[in-house]
Amino acid sequence: MQFKDYYELLGVPRDAGADEIKRAYRKLARKYHPDVSKEPQAEERFKEIGEAYEVLGDAEKRAAYDRLGSRWRDGQEFRPPPDFGSGFEFSGGDDGHDDAHDEAAFSEFFESLFGAARRGGGHAGMTGDHHARVDIDLEDAFGGAERTFTLRSPQTDASGRVRLAERSLRVRIPPGVREGQRLRLAGQGAPGPRGARGDLYLEIRFRPHPAWRVVGRDLYMDLPLAPWEAALGSKLQVAVPGAKVELQIPPGSQSGRKLRLKGRGLPGKPPGDLFVELRVVLPPADDPKVAQAWRRMAEELSFNPRSPTGA
Numbered sequence: 001m002q003f004k005d006y007y008e009l010l011g012v013p014r015d016a017g018a019d020e021i022k023r024a025y026r027k028l029a030r031k032y033h034p035d036v037s038k039e040p041q042a043e044e045r046f047k048e049i050g051e052a053y054e055v056l057g058d059a060e061k062r063a064a065y066d067r068l069g070s071r072w073r074d075g076q077e078f079r080p081p082p083d084f085g086s087g088f089e090f091s092g093g094d095d096g097h098d099d100a101h102d103e104a105a106f107s108e109f110f111e112s113l114f115g116a117a118r119r120g121g122g123h124a125g126m127t128g129d130h131h132a133r134v135d136i137d138l139e140d141a142f143g144g145a146e147r148t149f150t151l152r153s154p155q156t157d158a159s160g161r162v163r164l165a166e167r168s169l170r171v172r173i174p175p176g177v178r179e180g181q182r183l184r185l186a187g188q189g190a191p192g193p194r195g196a197r198g199d200l201y202l203e204i205r206f207r208p209h210p211a212w213r214v215v216g217r218d219l220y221m222d223l224p225l226a227p228w229e230a231a232l233g234s235k236l237q238v239a240v241p242g243a244k245v246e247l248q249i250p251p252g253s254q255s256g257r258k259l260r261l262k263g264r265g266l267p268g269k270p271p272g273d274l275f276v277e278l279r280v281v282l283p284p285a286d287d288p289k290v291a292q293a294w295r296r297m298a299e300e301l302s303f304n305p306r307s308p309t310g311a
Contacts, residue, residue, distance in 0.1 A: 001108045005074035006052035006065065014070060018057070025053040047105045054110070060090045061114060063154035063164065080112050086205070089132040089153040090114075091190060128190035128198025131182075136173060138209045141266055142241050144175040149202070171202065176267040179206050179214055211239070217272025219265045224281045225249065240264050240274055247276065255280045 007014050010024045029050070030036075034043040055061045072078060134149050149171055152164045169188065177183070182201045189198030206214055213220040223238065233251035237244050240261065247259065257278045265272020285291040 001078055001112065003072045003074060003076045003078035004048070004051070004107060004109045005072065006055050008074050009048050009052040010056060012056075014066075016056075018059075021053070021056050025049060025057065029053075048107075051106055051110055054106070055114075059156055060154040064088050064113065078109065086133055086135045087149055087151050089130050089151045089200075091128070091130055128192040128196075130189040130198065130200045131203065132200065133203045133205055134171075135205045135207050136177075138206050138212060138214065139241070140173045141177045141204075141206070142175065144177075145173045147171055147173060169200075173204075176217075176271075177204050178217065178266065178268075179204060212241070212274075214266070217266040217268050219272065219274045221274065221276055222279050223247075223276050224279050225253070227280055227282060230254070230278065230280045238276065249278070253278050253280075 007016070010021060010028065012021055012024050016024075029046065032039055032042045032045040032049060034046055037046070039045065055065050068081075130153070132149075132151050136145075136147065139145075140147065147170075148168055150166055150168050152166050155163055155165050169185070171183065171185070174183075181204050183204065185200040185202065187197045188200035191197050211221050219241070223236070225234075229236070229249055230253045231251065233253070234249045236247050236249060238247045241264065245261065245264075247261075249259075255278060259276045259278070261274040261276065263271045264274035283290050285294050
């Protein structure tokens with residue numbers, strides 16, 4: 001994805017105050033509003049300006065964005081630092097912006113940084129609800145776990161400066177939790193206007209796993225095979241979550257074939273499945289004996305992979 005320099009998009013310096021940012025946004029929004037603008041690509045520019053103000057016009061999001069530093073340039077290839085958005089706590093609800101932007105209009109760059117920190121419904125801000133993203137290991141989603149998370153919340157002091165305050169929470173991860181699911185911690189948000197504390201919603205994300213990929217409740221894994229294991233069929237021990245199972249490889253299997261292990265995905269009602277995708281791996285011909293074996297096969301087998309029948 002490409003980095004977005006929100007300061008450049010609004011034409012303001014990085015130390016601009018809130019009023020300067022708001023004035024710049026209003027001026028550009030009038031200029032590029034698609035209902036009245038004659039500028040080229042007005043609608044796209046209007047969306048970019050709105051996204052920039054969604055971040056820089058919010059003290060919490062701006063503090064998070066500024067943690068990336070000033071070395072990035074607009075349009076530069078970008079990947080978020082590991083666990084960048086994890087544990088960053090945002091308040092929900094109406095943030096006082098002039099225009100409501102369609103959530104679907106936010107870019108991949110915005111989503112990668114803020115995820116659940118988009119503006120929520122207007123009621124959230126009135127109740128003091130907070131939102132944060134936390135990353136867990138995939139194994140925690142199978143048997144459940146208790147984990148301690150450190151959350152960082154931007155707070156504005158009396159002089160208007162934003163600082164990060166930290167707090168730690170011990171959280172129970174329920175078995176079968178899904179990626180993107182939100183866990184509600186009652187009373188762990190901020191005090192509302194009537195004194196009662198709001199809730200804290202933790203959005204669950206899975207850390208990358210070396211063996212398994214997650215799609216909903218289903219898991220996917222790659223299984224390398226030697227050519228003879230794929231051609232002749234074989235029985236292999238395969239590690240699945242929490243156990244090892246014997247997997248029957250059918251004779252004549254090709255790369256890309258998927259074998260389904262029912263109920264071996266994430267727990268739930270019903271549980272997900274585990275899909276094993278076969279990958280045939282060729283022995284390298286960098287050894288004289290191996291090269292000779294390949295030559296014998298080429299001479300003795302009547303096989304043309306470009307023919308519909310293989311003959």
